[in-house]
Amino acid sequence: MQRYIDPKTIARIKDLPLVAKTIAEGFLHGLQPSMQRGVGIEFSQYRAYEEGDELNRMDWKLFARSDRYFVREAERESEIDIWFLLDTSRSMLQQSQQSEEGWNKLEYAKSLIASLSYLANKQGDSFGFMTLDSAKTKAIASDNNNQLMQSSCGERHWQKLLINLLSITDSPFFPAVETLTHQLEKLQKPSLIFVISDFYERNSEISDFLSKINTSLSEVVALQLFSRDEKEFNYNSAVRFKDLESNEEVLVSAKNAKSAYLNALRQFDQKLSTDLAHKNMAHCSLNIDSPLDVGLSEFLRHRNRVSR
Secondary structure: HHHHOOOOHHHHHHOOOOOOOOEHHHHHHOOOOOOOEEOOOOOEEEEOOOOOOHHHHEEEHHHHHHHHOOEEEEEEEOEEEEEEEEEEHHHHOEEEEOOOOOEHHHHHHHHHHHHHHHHHHHOEEEEEEEEEEOOOOOOOOEEEEEEEEEEEEHHHHHHHHHHHHHOOOEEEOOOOOHHHHHHHHOOOOOOOEEEOOOOOOOOOHHHHHHHHHHHOEEEEEEEEEOOOHHHHOOOEEEEEEEEOOOOEEEEEHHHHHHHHHHHHHHHHHHHHHHHHHHHOOOEEEEEEEOOOOHHHHHHHHHHHHHHH
């Protein structure tokens, strides 16, 4: 489980609020840690102590009577869920030749989710996880072949998410939106939704999916992963490219292809940015060749500035 938790990343983001932008009045409360459960407005229930719970939430009088550890839970009048949606299509297996970490986009995404969920857990927020998976895979909880981890909170829930991340493998391509109907029902409440992907699509399946989760109840943040190789195309002589999803290969002259490639990439990025802007979705590009803590902390600080 420690594989996806980088102490340097945690050190940089631990004091940065994840939920920084007010979705709608009453759902979020400024920039302070939200504590969905624990210290709240109205007492809700007792639950058994879990490792990581704060000692000041312990009910010592109840312990004296029962000789068991319980913490008091309270609920706010309104709350949101945080969801992490991960694209596991094979294009996410791309690994940069310049990456010091030696990871591909999918491994980077797993570390990103582990770090963001750590922050959500420390704030006391409920969070859930879903893979956007077109393949049949074994999963702890699955429906229509798409791994689904229900929204909850607490240290055990976070540990379960880390175990879940370890089990995730790639799938052939991004699923068609009609196969996600049941999963999308889970998002029909106030939510902060992170979609982690390179946003490469065969037709319009990702755009269609984003339209489905684009509701007035939720804020969607598109975290686009890219590598330095993609952006710079610093290749020499002949280069053989392989589409990881279709397995098609093409041999090109790097010198002759560079200009056309970079122009097509600019058009792709512009189209994606325009589409996300029309949907009123936040868009953040993260370079897998850069340290995770640098990109993540800069993203969170940007959200804080925007919200003020």
